Amino acid sequence: MPSETPTLTDVARLAGVSENTVSRVVRNKGSIAEETRRRVTSAIDQLGYVPNRAAGSLASSSSLIIGVLLPSLSNIVFPEVLRGIHAALVSTPYQPMIGVTDYDLRQEQKILASMLAWQPAAIITAGFEHTDESRRMLQSNRIRVAELMDIDNRPIDLAVGFSHRKAGRAAAEHLVRRGYRRIAYVGHDWTADRRAFFRYEGLCDGLQQAGLAVAAELRFNGPSSTLAGRDTLGRLQQQAGDVDAVVFSNDDMAVGGFMHCLGDGIDVPAQLALFGFNGLEIGQALPKPLSTIRSNRFLIGKTAAETLLQASERAVEPHIIDTGFDIIEGATA
Amino acid sequence: MPSETPTLTDVARLAGVSENTVSRVVRNKGSIAEETRRRVTSAIDQLGYVPNRAAGSLASSSSLIIGVLLPSLSNIVFPEVLRGIHAALVSTPYQPMIGVTDYDLRQEQKILASMLAWQPAAIITAGFEHTDESRRMLQSNRIRVAELMDIDNRPIDLAVGFSHRKAGRAAAEHLVRRGYRRIAYVGHDWTADRRAFFRYEGLCDGLQQAGLAVAAELRFNGPSSTLAGRDTLGRLQQQAGDVDAVVFSNDDMAVGGFMHCLGDGIDVPAQLALFGFNGLEIGQALPKPLSTIRSNRFLIGKTAAETLLQASERAVEPHIIDTGFDIIEGATA
DNA sequence: CTGTTAGCGCCTTCAT
DNA sequence: ATGAAGGCGCTAACAG
Numbered sequence: 200m201p202s203e204t205p206t207l208t209d210v211a212r213l214a215g216v217s218e219n220t221v222s223r224v225v226r227n228k229g230s231i232a233e234e235t236r237r238r239v240t241s242a243i244d245q246l247g248y249v250p251n252r253a254a255g256s257l258a259s260s261s262s263l264i265i266g267v268l269l270p271s272l273s274n275i276v277f278p279e280v281l282r283g284i285h286a287a288l289v290s291t292p293y294q295p296m297i298g299v300t301d302y303d304l305r306q307e308q309k310i311l312a313s314m315l316a317w318q319p320a321a322i323i324t325a326g327f328e329h330t331d332e333s334r335r336m337l338q339s340n341r342i343r344v345a346e347l348m349d350i351d352n353r354p355i356d357l358a359v360g361f362s363h364r365k366a367g368r369a370a371a372e373h374l375v376r377r378g379y380r381r382i383a384y385v386g387h388d389w390t391a392d393r394r395a396f397f398r399y400e401g402l403c404d405g406l407q408q409a410g411l412a413v414a415a416e417l418r419f420n421g422p423s424s425t426l427a428g429r430d431t432l433g434r435l436q437q438q439a440g441d442v443d444a445v446v447f448s449n450d451d452m453a454v455g456g457f458m459h460c461l462g463d464g465i466d467v468p469a470q471l472a473l474f475g476f477n478g479l480e481i482g483q484a485l486p487k488p489l490s491t492i493r494s495n496r497f498l499i500g501k502t503a504a505e506t507l508l509q510a511s512e513r514a515v516e517p518h519i520i521d522t523g524f525d526i527i528e529g530a531t532a
Numbered sequence: 533m534p535s536e537t538p539t540l541t542d543v544a545r546l547a548g549v550s551e552n553t554v555s556r557v558v559r560n561k562g563s564i565a566e567e568t569r570r571r572v573t574s575a576i577d578q579l580g581y582v583p584n585r586a587a588g589s590l591a592s593s594s595s596l597i598i599g600v601l602l603p604s605l606s607n608i609v610f611p612e613v614l615r616g617i618h619a620a621l622v623s624t625p626y627q628p629m630i631g632v633t634d635y636d637l638r639q640e641q642k643i644l645a646s647m648l649a650w651q652p653a654a655i656i657t658a659g660f661e662h663t664d665e666s667r668r669m670l671q672s673n674r675i676r677v678a679e680l681m682d683i684d685n686r687p688i689d690l691a692v693g694f695s696h697r698k699a700g701r702a703a704a705e706h707l708v709r710r711g712y713r714r715i716a717y718v719g720h721d722w723t724a725d726r727r728a729f730f731r732y733e734g735l736c737d738g739l740q741q742a743g744l745a746v747a748a749e750l751r752f753n754g755p756s757s758t759l760a761g762r763d764t765l766g767r768l769q770q771q772a773g774d775v776d777a778v779v780f781s782n783d784d785m786a787v788g789g790f791m792h793c794l795g796d797g798i799d800v801p802a803q804l805a806l807f808g809f810n811g812l813e814i815g816q817a818l819p820k821p822l823s824t825i826r827s828n829r830f831l832i833g834k835t836a837a838e839t840l841l842q843a844s845e846r847a848v849e850p851h852i853i854d855t856g857f858d859i860i861e862g863a864t865a
Numbered sequence: 866c867t868g869t870t871a872g873c874g875c876c877t878t879c880a881t
Numbered sequence: 882a883t884g885a886a887g888g889c890g891c892t893a894a895c896a897g
Contacts, residue, residue: 217884252649254874256586278611299618316585425817462819484758486795587890590873
């Protein structure tokens with residue numbers, strides 16, 4: 200039985216050309232006579248030939264793999280970035296290889312090293328914080344590197360995202376414009392999630408600009424979640440009653456806050472205004488749609504992957520793409 | 533400058549042994565003299581040697597890649613499965629390569645073919661439906677194959693999941709036990725999401741057993757979402773008012789249903805009981821925790837990956853692992 | 866326990 | 882526009 204997986208050689212033999220010619224047709228490189236191309240293509244179809252990627256990578260010392268480093272999969276934001284990346288790759292021969300760092304830079308370094316063993320065409324990573332060793336690996340390698348989510352830093356090669364500081368400021372301006380004055384903050388642990396901190400800083404800036412300051416604040420000592428948002432707002436209200444608006448570190452937390460208000464019969468936004476961040480679907484499905492900021496995660500992933508594939512070489516200067524954000528007015532603030 | 537990435541040969545030269553010996557040390561295969569191993573290990577550290585995976589795959593015609601085929605990343609359930617898979621792989625040299633099929637079997641086939649070009653050690657796929665061609669590829673290849681989520685089918689090699697039919701029946705039994713009699717169903721499009729259909733079937737079975745039938749039903753013509761759940765329950769109530777409980781196709785839909793009730797001032801569960809499926813965090817963060825069924829997605833992914841790695845060869849007979857489910861009593865039904 | 870010998874399947878370079 | 886030769890870095894036999 201001819202059940203063996205066919206190789207370039209088999210195709211070449213059947214088409215009556217050299218292996219090299221087949222390789223050229225497959226990779227769409229160099230010029231090929233129309234007639235030859237037809238013969239080769241038909242031989243490929245006939246045999247059901249699929250190129251062996253390992254052999255290709257070894258010979259060219261570069262693979263069709265795109266390494267994707269994500270801090271987490273629990274936070275829906277990152278699967279959405281991945282979705283964008285996937286959308287950009289699906290019609291190409293590139294395949295995403297993913298790694299989850301759990302917000303741990305040493306873990307990132309470990310995964311990065313083992314990814315580089317595949318000689319990927321590019322690395323996409325969510326965030327700008329790396330160990331020195333990781334940075335060295337990313338810099339020395341001439342592969343393309345995209346750093347996502349944030350543009351408040353100088354990237355190694357390409358940054359795609361938006362300014363979280365500006366987003367925080369925008370939240371402050373929105374609330375001030377609406378007449379809120381005693382504005383509190385409810386957050387989660389930002390030692391790992393640096394961007395949450397940037398937004399907080401922006402919020403403070405924005406309030407200061409209006410002659411205000413954060414009226415009260417409480418941070419849950421762990422990752423963001425609806426439950427954390429609910430409980431933390433509850434605790435904040437016990438400690439500081441005279442607040443008229445709360446900015447949350449993200450929508451998960453804000454939705455939790457809304458739940459707290461529902462449970463305690465607090466009228467939103469009359470008694471207390473709530474403001475989130477991300478623009479998740481769940482926020483818009485609340486009885487009153489959440490006032491928040493839309494961060495376009497899918498677009499960030501897609502743009503990054505597309506941009507990387509446009510050129511196999513780095514530009515001399517790092518490139519920054521701002522995907523922006525917009526305020527979702529909602530009805531809670 | 534010696535900035536070239538070191539190869540096996542470099543390590544062998546430095547350690548004063550043959551390449552093969554280094555290879556054995558790296559792969560931890562065969563027996564090596566303690567002294568030799570030390571010399572090799574130190575040479576590896578000194579050079580910062582990282583094996584070239586492409587070369588290894590080519591030579592052994594099998595890679596350290598695990599192909600993961602997911603129908604979607606928008607539904608939080610699948611990122612969680614992926615999280616489980618990742619947890620099982622993180623301390624091994626295996627790397628997950630992911631593909632998203634968008635519930636499209638032709639797309640699955642395409643991605644599968646390009647994954648197999650990497651000669652992965654195993655394929656993990658969520659679901660049992662495949663095109664004939666996909667099935668052929670999975671069967672003929674002697675690589676390991678895990679089919680996840682569901683165990684209501686005969687797998688190719690390994691199935692990990694639970695019976696969605698039984699879960700549906702359990703929902704029915706729970707509601708009947710609680711005294712509900714006019715039980716409706718609110719769902720989403722199940723032509724793609726086969727498991728939702730299985731649960732529906734189980735629900736009907738369970739009701740029938742109690743001499744009942746689905747009192748009313750409405751399916752949103754698209755994927756599940758909170759918004760869809762909210763609107764579809766709204767429409768159902770216009771059409772059929774005399775219902776005392778609603779089973780939703782999943783928690784997303786159920787949470788949406790809860791939002792509808794909040795908005796319309798419907799007392800849950802006194803006027804209308806709500807029952808979901810999945811046990812998502814958001815359901816438990818509602819003012820009244822959602823009554824639902826916990827499906828252990830993380831465990832499914834982790835168990836699958838672990839089990840696959842235990843043996844590189846398929847057993848003669850397909851193997852099925854039931855990860856089970858449990859009822860979360862909650863307060864909405 | 867270790868070394869030798871052949872490739873794995875493809876791509877690159879250089880010819881023609 | 883096509884072909885020939887060589888090698889990418891590693892592993893699989895087989896020797897010893």
